[in-house]
Amino acid sequence: MGRVKSDQKQKSWSEINKTRKEEKRKWKEQNLVRKMEKQKVKEAPKLEQNNGRQEEPPTVSIAVPGSILETAQSPELRAYLSGQIARAACIFQVDEIVVFDDFGDEATAKKAELEDNYGLKTMRESCVQLGRILQYMECPQYLRKHFFPIHNHLKFCGILNPLNAPHHLSKDEEFEYREGVVLNKPVKPGRGSIVNVGLLKEVHVDKLLTPGIRCTVKLLPQQESSKKLKGVVVAPSIPKIETGVYWGYTIRLANSLSKVFSQSPYKDGYDLTIGTSDKGTSIDEFQCPTFKHAIIVFGGVQGLETALESDNVLNVDDPKFIFDHYLNTLPNQGSKTIRTEEAVLVTLSALRPKFNYIVSCAE
Numbered sequence: 059m060g061r062v063k064s065d066q067k068q069k070s071w072s073e074i075n076k077t078r079k080e081e082k083r084k085w086k087e088q089n090l091v092r093k094m095e096k097q098k099v100k101e102a103p104k105l106e107q108n109n110g111r112q113e114e115p116p117t118v119s120i121a122v123p124g125s126i127l128e129t130a131q132s133p134e135l136r137a138y139l140s141g142q143i144a145r146a147a148c149i150f151q152v153d154e155i156v157v158f159d160d161f162g163d164e165a166t167a168k169k170a171e172l173e174d175n176y177g178l179k180t181m182r183e184s185c186v187q188l189g190r191i192l193q194y195m196e197c198p199q200y201l202r203k204h205f206f207p208i209h210n211h212l213k214f215c216g217i218l219n220p221l222n223a224p225h226h227l228s229k230d231e232e233f234e235y236r237e238g239v240v241l242n243k244p245v246k247p248g249r250g251s252i253v254n255v256g257l258l259k260e261v262h263v264d265k266l267l268t269p270g271i272r273c274t275v276k277l278l279p280q281q282e283s284s285k286k287l288k289g290v291v292v293a294p295s296i297p298k299i300e301t302g303v304y305w306g307y308t309i310r311l312a313n314s315l316s317k318v319f320s321q322s323p324y325k326d327g328y329d330l331t332i333g334t335s336d337k338g339t340s341i342d343e344f345q346c347p348t349f350k351h352a353i354i355v356f357g358g359v360q361g362l363e364t365a366l367e368s369d370n371v372l373n374v375d376d377p378k379f380i381f382d383h384y385l386n387t388l389p390n391q392g393s394k395t396i397r398t399e400e401a402v403l404v405t406l407s408a409l410r411p412k413f414n415y416i417v418s419c420a421e
């Protein structure tokens with residue numbers, strides 16, 4: 059009897075152990091799945107779904123005054139400084155760079171013309187040069203000869219460090235999306251245009267477009283033998299929305315500080331505005347709210363005070379009143395002054411972990 063009892067006891071212990079092991083395995087599995095889900099949200103906040111629809115990822119814009127080029131001592135240094143802004147924007151996946159005139163369109167300043175994403179603008183020459191170099195740097199190399207005729211402002215751009223942005227694809231790199239230029243080639247009635255997207259084969263797209271314009275093309279699955287590739291023209295924002303891959307920045311020129319905000323390309327403007335200054339509050343205490351469209355504004359040699367003084371629309375006497383947050387992004391700085399191009403890098407890297415709030419906002 060005693061033997062039978064201990065067998066039963068043994069059996070039930072081994073069963074208990076088995077159940078425990080099974081539970082532990084399940085718990086481990088669930089934990090792993092939870093960890094992977096969390097990681098997925100962190101890595102691809104842009105691909106969050108909304109009722110089966112891709113949700114537009116939040117955007118980050120920066121605004122810098124063109125006058126920062128005026129203190130550079132030589133044309134080479136002016137180009138290099140512009141290249142530093144372009145690289146900082148690309149490294150931190152900035153969607154829009156606003157080049158603004160912090161001297162408020164001074165009548166005596168030398169002016170020049172540049173077409174930004176919204177039309178032809180006449181601006182202070184330093185703003186135009188910074189805008190032009192930023193546009194040049196963002197454009198994939200294979201398209202530059204189509205969009206950038208020889209210009210004095212671009213004279214030293216050949217020596218600048220390239221952006222190496224994901225949309226700067228070589229002819230051997232494979233990616234679903236490519237930037238292209240519409241070619242002036244005859245097409246049959248009812249057919250779309252022919253586009254050069256930097257591959258050996260040209261692409262036949264679905265729409266008839268004006269020759270010479272830049273467009274974003276989604277390449278369709280191809281037959282090896284066909285002479286031309288097939289593609290669909292999409293909005294430039296689509297590659298980032300669909301794949302989460304950074305697809306470069308746009309350039310906007312603004313004649314004054316107030317126009318940085320009032321001419322926002324987003325329907326409801328920017329919902330998070332950040333001004334930067336060594337007189338701001340410490341970034342260490344800053345908690346980033348959720349946002350759809352953020353803008354971070356930098357001042358020139360004399361700070362944002364100059365931009366505010368030169369503006370005829372903004373009627374306050376301290377820049378801190380025009381932003382949601384006015385931040386010192388390098389508390390206890392060692393040098394007495396941080397240059398604008400340095401402040402862009404410092405600020406974007408200090409804000410980057412705080413912008414992770416976007417992740418929870420997409421949840």
Ligand SMILES: C[S@@+](CC[C@H](N)C(=O)[O-])C[C@H]1O[C@@H](n2cnc3c(N)ncnc32)[C@H](O)[C@@H]1O
Nearest residue numbers: 334335336356357361362386387388396398401
């Ligand atoms: C040469 S500083 C301007 C002078 C001034 N000390 C200031 O910060 O307002 C040029 C720009 O760099 C940025 N900057 C400089 N120091 C900063 C800091 N500690 N925190 C945030 N931005 C700073 C601001 O955008 C500033 O307008």
